[in-house]
Amino acid sequence: MTLYAVQKLIYEVNRSPEALEAFKAGPDAFMQAYELSTEERGALSKPDIGLLYVLGVNGQLLMHFAAACGYEWNDYLDAMRAGLASYGEVREGIYAIKKEKP
């Protein structure tokens, strides 16, 4: 349950060009300050946008992170779709809400 830390890291690099630069220059060192699982570390450092989506990252954070990592808009959408195909449904967070009406 460390989705919070994944999103916190993305929030911070999204807001600060210096943080983004530091993250890109040394993701392992940058990530030490965050309580992340091995899977989350891999998804962030690669970056695997599709896996980050499946892990539950809010799109309002992920969209800007993907753009900063060089993803054009359509590539970003394709990466999320590929993530769903590879890793299955979104596991937690805002998109992991039941699909049927209460």
Next chain:
Amino acid sequence: MSIVFCGVCSHGPGITARTERAEPAAREHLMQSYGRMRQALREARPDALVVIAAEHFANFFMDNMPSFAVGMADHYDGPIEDPEWLRIPRTRVPGSRDISLRLIQGMMQSVDLSYCEEWKFDHGIMVPLHHLTPDYDLPVIPMNINCQNPPLAPLHRVYALGQAIRQAAENMSERIAVIGTGGISHWPCTPDTGLINEEWDREFLRRWAANDRDALLDYTDDATYLDGGQGGYEIRTYIAAAGAAGGARGEVWCYEPIPQFACGCTVGVMNV
């Protein structure tokens, strides 16, 4: 004085960032409606413009997430996004610490607020301002309702937030305008982006224009998510504007579902 203008409009970044992709007639209707709102706002001669927005992690995060926040600064900078991406130049938007302070003190009689002496505007405020006050010549008081990450303020508290704006404004000498800005149904930044639930949107706008409080509050977040997507949580901004209208009814000047802009593009004004 009281509320001299009250309306709602869309703020999707595609409206400026990808403006040429829309079907021209629909886009023209939206732009004419923004223009009509700009004119009506000017004719109301406001001293300050309250923008009730739903920001997207530009200022607030889950380490300290306010349900309701109000800006209290003499100026704000925006957009926080790449200006070339959004196609809105970075600018300094005037605020008024003094007007904010007195509005906040008045609102605090009935609602609990966070106040913010710093605030970076994202597209959620910049897209409306770009169309409504393009010269940035009116002091803006930003407000935020957390619509991004549950738990979210219940809808009756959101309506009460709008009522608190009105009550505070009635005790001030300034002429206050209010705009709520958000999407109705939309699925932003997800693989479902571009989906629009037109029927759900039109029913919500019917309730909004009637300022039917009971009907406006008759949504659960679970049902809204299924019918209107995560973006549907932003109906809170429209509901707060309805609360600020003091029971007045309104008119929807524009509703154009534009998938390229990822939402049903709306302009509506209350007859305050």
